[in-house]
Amino acid sequence: MHRDVVTHVKVTKTNFIITASVDGTVCFWKKKHGGIEFVKRFYRIHSEPVSGLSVSADGSLLCTTSADRMIRFYDVVNFDMITFIEVDFKPSICSFINSGSSGRGVVAVAEKGEAKIRVFASDKGNTPINEFTVHRNQYVLIDYNEKIQTW
Numbered sequence: 001m002h003r004d005v006v007t008h009v010k011v012t013k014t015n016f017i018i019t020a021s022v023d024g025t026v027c028f029w030k031k032k033h034g035g036i037e038f039v040k041r042f043y044r045i046h047s048e049p050v051s052g053l054s055v056s057a058d059g060s061l062l063c064t065t066s067a068d069r070m071i072r073f074y075d076v077v078n079f080d081m082i083t084f085i086e087v088d089f090k091p092s093i094c095s096f097i098n099s100g101s102s103g104r105g106v107v108a109v110a111e112k113g114e115a116k117i118r119v120f121a122s123d124k125g126n127t128p129i130n131e132f133t134v135h136r137n138q139y140v141l142i143d144y145n146e147k148i149q150t151w
Helices: none
Strands: 006-011 015-023 026-032 035-044 050-055 061-066 070-075 080-088 091-096 107-113 117-121 130-132
Touching: 006 050, 026 050, 050 107, 061 091, 091 117
Parallel strands: 050 091
Antiparallel strands: 006 015, 015 026, 026 035, 050 061, 061 070, 070 080, 091 107, 107 117, 117 130
């Protein structure tokens, strides 16, 4: 169902597989007994390649980022985009930093080419709820540890 190179693959606790490709397309697939079923495609939802794809720890929310300056949030179980945030920088990688069970997504988003992380809540608009720099070089990985609830 992708028309270009797949760059990201995530598997959720809710039995979904989510893929993203270099043309900005995001696809939802459902794991079924005996195979995988295609569910929905967001064709070129981003105008640039998807740079970050993160699923909340409980598998209910998805976040994608792209150099098109967009952060998009999706409801995984209902396979629908629920909101987006337009930012004034080029996002690279992203990671949920909460479980997502509240329905409110909180994501850490790294700035492309910079050593800066901004934290956004899906219900707070384009103003970061936190911003910081810890390292000298750009980030290549951000991950949430559900067991100890830290990142």
